[in-house]
Amino acid sequence: MSNINSALSEWQSLHITDMPSLADTRAQLHHAVQLPSAVGRYMLAAKEDDSHTNLEWVPDTASLCSGILQGAQAVRVGIRLADLTLLLYDENGEQLREYALHGHTQTEALFWLSAQLEAYDNDTSSLTLKMPYDEEMPAHVVASGAAYDASDSDRFSEFTRYYANFHLILEAVRDRFANASAVRCWPHHFDIATLITTKSDPDPEKAGTIGIGLSPGDSGYTQPYVYITPWPYPDPGTLDLPQLPSGGIWNTEHWFGAVLTAENFVATEAAAGQGERVAAFMQEALKYIEGLKK
Numbered sequence: 001m002s003n004i005n006s007a008l009s010e011w012q013s014l015h016i017t018d019m020p021s022l023a024d025t026r027a028q029l030h031h032a033v034q035l036p037s038a039v040g041r042y043m044l045a046a047k048e049d050d051s052h053t054n055l056e057w058v059p060d061t062a063s064l065c066s067g068i069l070q071g072a073q074a075v076r077v078g079i080r081l082a083d084l085t086l087l088l089y090d091e092n093g094e095q096l097r098e099y100a101l102h103g104h105t106q107t108e109a110l111f112w113l114s115a116q117l118e119a120y121d122n123d124t125s126s127l128t129l130k131m132p133y134d135e136e137m138p139a140h141v142v143a144s145g146a147a148y149d150a151s152d153s154d155r156f157s158e159f160t161r162y163y164a165n166f167h168l169i170l171e172a173v174r175d176r177f178a179n180a181s182a183v184r185c186w187p188h189h190f191d192i193a194t195l196i197t198t199k200s201d202p203d204p205e206k207a208g209t210i211g212i213g214l215s216p217g218d219s220g221y222t223q224p225y226v227y228i229t230p231w232p233y234p235d236p237g238t239l240d241l242p243q244l245p246s247g248g249i250w251n252t253e254h255w256f257g258a259v260l261t262a263e264n265f266v267a268t269e270a271a272a273g274q275g276e277r278v279a280a281f282m283q284e285a286l287k288y289i290e291g292l293k294k
Helices: 002-010 019-032 034-043 106-119 153-176 271-292
Strands: 056-058 063-065 074-080 085-090 095-100 184-186 191-199 208-215 225-231 249-251 257-261
Touching: 002 153, 002 271, 019 034, 019 153, 034 074, 034 106, 056 153, 056 184, 063 085, 074 106, 085 106, 095 106, 153 191, 153 208, 153 271, 208 271, 225 271, 257 271
Parallel strands: none
Antiparallel strands: 056 063, 063 074, 074 085, 085 095, 184 191, 191 208, 208 225, 225 257, 249 257
């Protein structure tokens, strides 16, 4: 895991230990990323694995960005997490327009976005924020027409650091595996992840994979957490599960995998110490899960 260790030199220190205080920020961001994702879902050519809807972390702008639309000028849409700003870029990453979501609603943001895309000769007639997973989205007043509130800048910046840190680590993991997918954020769960294929099969239910990523939190774990999970899931009752370092645990209900919650690494104040705890967990968990695949 030397690649992971080398990525730690750029780790940005995380400092918010009051995990419940992150919930509102996380929910707003989860709804906000549906804007660039909708561009992919409804305006880019569909892909069988739904990857046309995912978002790329762009370090230079600290934003999550859609794929590129080929209109009169190639453009892409992004969200800058630190100040909750909707962005329009050209294909070279040059910023063309921006729209602060603070004080505005999803409807207003979609209207602005449609106007900008139409200015570059894109047909937005199919663009909508209706998603097939709407019922699974986190509850928040912005989903009912309330305006975004990005006034708590420290917590929005904290999520920027989470995504920047784990983009680095996941890229390092990906470098080790020839069959690892691009590191992307998936708008359904708002996680950033890579998927390692261990057994190819046209039927995804029969394929073998290992998913590695960071979730910002969900109904199961209401704080950010690292996960490493194999597919298909083994029967946990047949396994002699090893103890994991850094406070990691094995999740065996509803899904199987190794989990490290943020409270187990953010509590270490030094940036290097946080990254080292994550790296130690990932090394042992991945080693064990790789062994299950042999």
